[in-house]
Amino acid sequence: MANTTIGNYGNLTGASAYGLGTSSTPSASVLAKVERTLASQTGSVAKLNTSLASGQAKLSGLGQLQSALTGFQSIAERLAGSGLSTTATSSGKGVLTASAAGTAKAGTYAVDVKQLAQGQILNSDQQASSSATIGTGSPATIKVEFGTDGGNTFTPGKTSAKTITIDSKNNTLDGIASAFKEAGINASVVKSGTGYALQIKGENGEANSLRISVSGDAALKNLVAYNPASNNSPTAQGLTQAAAAQGAVATVAGKEVKSASNTLKDAIDGVSLTLTGAGKTDVTVSQDSGQIAQNVSLFVNAFNDLNSKLTALQKGDLKSDQALGQVSRELNALVQGNSGVSKSALAAVGVTVDSSGKLVLDDKKLKSAIAADAGAVAGLFTKDGKGLADQFDAKIDTLTGKTGSIQREAQQVGKDITALSSKKADLAKALTTQANALVAFYTQQEQSAASDALPGYTGARSLFDFLV
Incomplete structure (x- = not known):
């Protein structure tokens, strides 16, 4: 006979599996009795489903946290060395975007993107x-x-x-x-x-x-x-x-470059190219103190985006999470003067911290400080590993590394999910067995015109006692 499904308990093989001499589908009254009998078990199923959903949401939240941190770190890394005054631009639209670090050399580089990775x-x-x-x-x-x-x-x-x-x-x-x-x-x-x-x-x-x-x-x-x-x-x-799977292919300054991804690193020294479409463009790298204000603004906006993401995670999937709490405390400490760069020094160049922990930029004050001493402003953000951007880069390396709190917690949550999934599978198997036995029992009762109660049932025992 065809299998019959009752609720979420699994497939019922039918009365014929129990030697009852029938190959017909269980009657509606039999199925209704089984549903009522197993109703008390739904709480355990619901609890497991809730725990699994919570674990999966937490694992997703930790992934989002890791991604948000590495995204901000990429901004901080670009400001290393002379990166605060370095910029890279593309002449063509829809072909690529470019970002430069302090090691990039000024110049114009011809790029021809022939194929994107996919x-x-x-x-x-x-x-x-x-x-x-x-x-x-x-x-x-x-x-x-x-x-x-x-x-x-x-x-x-x-x-x-x-x-x-x-x-x-x-x-x-x-x-x-x-x-x-x-x-x-x-x-x-x-x-x-x-x-x-x-x-x-x-x-x-x-x-x-x-x-x-x-x-x-x-x-x-x-x-x-x-x-x-x-x-x-x-x-x-x-x-x-x-x-079909394929890698990216481009010609950069006359040299063919291949990559498994659409990001080309060091095809131009110190420049990262993110390919977005096929075509030709020129990438221009320039170093100018006038770029300092733009890059400080980029850093401030990136930090505030990160701060907003952390706040959203604190209210959602990672509420009261220990790893997130550690990340928030240690990153906020850096902008509160614990990075070796004082709050007063940042305030002097127009960067302050508001009551929500976000950075506020006074553009007029920043440009005035740059005009007075561009090198001193740049030194606040990157200076032999002691600048604010340097400190953020190092701190995020620690937080997101293999031995960091995020990875440790993600591994534990993954183990918990595996254990819960196994427990759920075992419970589903047990409920399926119980449901099949109940179908057989009630079908036998129905065939013999017996009463709806168990033989000898006095109300002192559970209906499941006969299954033990």
Whole structure:
């Protein structure tokens, strides 16, 4: 008989599995009784779901915190050395953006972007539903390899292969996408025509092409297997390629440069190029004390953006979080004079701290200080590792490093999520077993025209006692 689902308890195999001599679907009255009997268990399920959601939100928040810090750090790093007075501009629109550090040399450099980096995109065949069961539910292993697609060949790269297990707990499009995500691979369910499809996206760069093999369930193999060597035989695999993995290619000052990403570092000494489109442009690097005011303003705005992000995280996913608390305290201490740069010295060049912890810039006062002594102003932000920007750069290195509080906390949250997921799977299995037994019992009662109560039931025991 076809499986029957009750609530979130799993698939019921039906009365025939218990030797009751019937292959019919359980009646509505039987299903209603099972629902009522299992109703007391929903609290445990809901509690686990809440804990999982909280853990996943926290892990996401820690990722956002890490990203916000590294984003601000990139601004601070650019101001090192003579970077406060260095700028890089692009003559063309829509081709690239450029930023210069203090090591950049003044000059104009011709850049011709021939190809942007992109990741591979693979799509499955259309399915009627994202939650419908695929295959038998018997365990299957998906192996994902990373390497270079040579057309009809595949050469594994340095990145280690990843394995994913699919079974009766996650053999749906939604479940498979989640399993890929847990393995660190970008996957999602997308609307496709009148149905749904699994979409897998690789990292940018030609060395990040995917080869996916499946051992076990044939239905899963037909859905997600992908081998570049079978490109000439589309029926030999489940996924189809919508976009090939490729790296960026550009000519910089007459020299060809290739990159797995769309960021080219040191193609021009001390300049970082972020490619946004194909085309030609000139990048001009200049060093001028007039740039100091612009870069100080950039630093102030970047710090305030970071401050706003930290505040939002404190009110949301990372409320009362220890790692976030440490980050906030240590970064705020730097602008309060604990960086070796006093508040009075910053105030003298127009930079103060308001009651919310944000930096306030008096542009008129800053320009006046630069006119009086540009070197002294620059020295407040970058000076042999002792400037404010230098201190922020070093502090963020500590906070975001492998032994830093953010990474330690993220690892612990990840372990907690794994434990909760395992507990949830065990609970679902136990509830499915109970539900199947109840279906069998109530069906037997119904067939024999027995009363709705358990034989000999006096009200002193739980309905689940007979399952022990």
